[in-house]
Amino acid sequence: MKHHLILRIITKILIAPILLFALYVQFHGDFGPGGGFQAGVIFSSAFVLYALVFGLEEVQEVAPPSLVLACAAMGVLLYGGVGFASFLFDGNYLNYSVFFDPHHPHEGQHLGILLVELGVLITVASVMIAIFYAFAGHVPEPDDEDW
Amino acid sequence: MTEESILGTVVVDIILFGLLAITAVEIARLRSLFGVVALSGVFSLLSAGLFVTLDAVDVAFTEAAVGAGVSTVLMLGALSLTTQRERIPSHTALLPFFVVVVTGSVLIYGTLDVPAFGDPKAPVHTHVAPEYIEGSAEVIDVPNVVTSVLASYRGFDTLGETVVIFTAGVAVIAMLGSGLRRRKNGQQK
Numbered sequence: 001m002k003h004h005l006i007l008r009i010i011t012k013i014l015i016a017p018i019l020l021f022a023l024y025v026q027f028h029g030d031f032g033p034g035g036g037f038q039a040g041v042i043f044s045s046a047f048v049l050y051a052l053v054f055g056l057e058e059v060q061e062v063a064p065p066s067l068v069l070a071c072a073a074m075g076v077l078l079y080g081g082v083g084f085a086s087f088l089f090d091g092n093y094l095n096y097s098v099f100f101d102p103h104h105p106h107e108g109q110h111l112g113i114l115l116v117e118l119g120v121l122i123t124v125a126s127v128m129i130a131i132f133y134a135f136a137g138h139v140p141e142p143d144d145e146d147w
Numbered sequence: 148m149t150e151e152s153i154l155g156t157v158v159v160d161i162i163l164f165g166l167l168a169i170t171a172v173e174i175a176r177l178r179s180l181f182g183v184v185a186l187s188g189v190f191s192l193l194s195a196g197l198f199v200t201l202d203a204v205d206v207a208f209t210e211a212a213v214g215a216g217v218s219t220v221l222m223l224g225a226l227s228l229t230t231q232r233e234r235i236p237s238h239t240a241l242l243p244f245f246v247v248v249v250t251g252s253v254l255i256y257g258t259l260d261v262p263a264f265g266d267p268k269a270p271v272h273t274h275v276a277p278e279y280i281e282g283s284a285e286v287i288d289v290p291n292v293v294t295s296v297l298a299s300y301r302g303f304d305t306l307g308e309t310v311v312i313f314t315a316g317v318a319v320i321a322m323l324g325s326g327l328r329r330r331k332n333g334q335q336k
Binding site: 025029031032033034037041042044045048052069072073075076079080083093096097106109112116117119120124126127128131134135136137 | 204289308
């Protein structure tokens, strides 16, 4: 795709704002629409766009498949880990109120929601990228007639 | 809500639903799979518009990002692994049409019992919703109630959803491979 000059330049300009917008959606989810699911999809779309214009091998230099797979599991582990962390403070599973002072539950709730949404972001973004890799990197099996 | 704004909402609803119906019929009619994928993106975007008119901006956001964005790209990726045109079926469309009509009638019959949109006495608004709305402001201190319900009150559900997404990724990788084995240079360029 060496000749798509305009596409390549526009993509280079767009990647950073897309990633930034994903982070905005992530961390503004407490105040407006959005959260880990939406942010994860937007975050992965930057990688998909890069792959569409520059090729799969280029984007796999930035995000190797092994790293993407590890991150997909890390997000779920982070979410589940936050649940286990509340056991340490004598709380129920995924009860964030107990993290700090039990008389001010909102401090713990803020931290818990932040971490949990981060886990969702990591898993959703990684799984979307991984599924895209699986489709884009798959060489179709030859037809019976091609043999 | 003033009368003009109600009228405006109704007009927007009619336009969106009309376009949605046209898109659905075209998807059923088209044999070119490329066109079907493009139209399914249009369908998702129109649904996202409908969710906005229902004040469900979080759902609309997800629908636009997932349905119109990423899944269109994934469908195009799947399309590159198969043929461009759908085969003309050998049987008539009478049985599928019958199934669709019956299912649609059952669904419409089901909506007859549903409380009116925005009815404050609807069961969904009288059970735990008031507690969530109050608690979101006082206990959790997060202005967006959707986020506090999703991440805190319904944290178990969201954990389940995250695991579902993870499982979906694992399933696709199990079938198609993770792309870990790089394609040999020159073979596919």
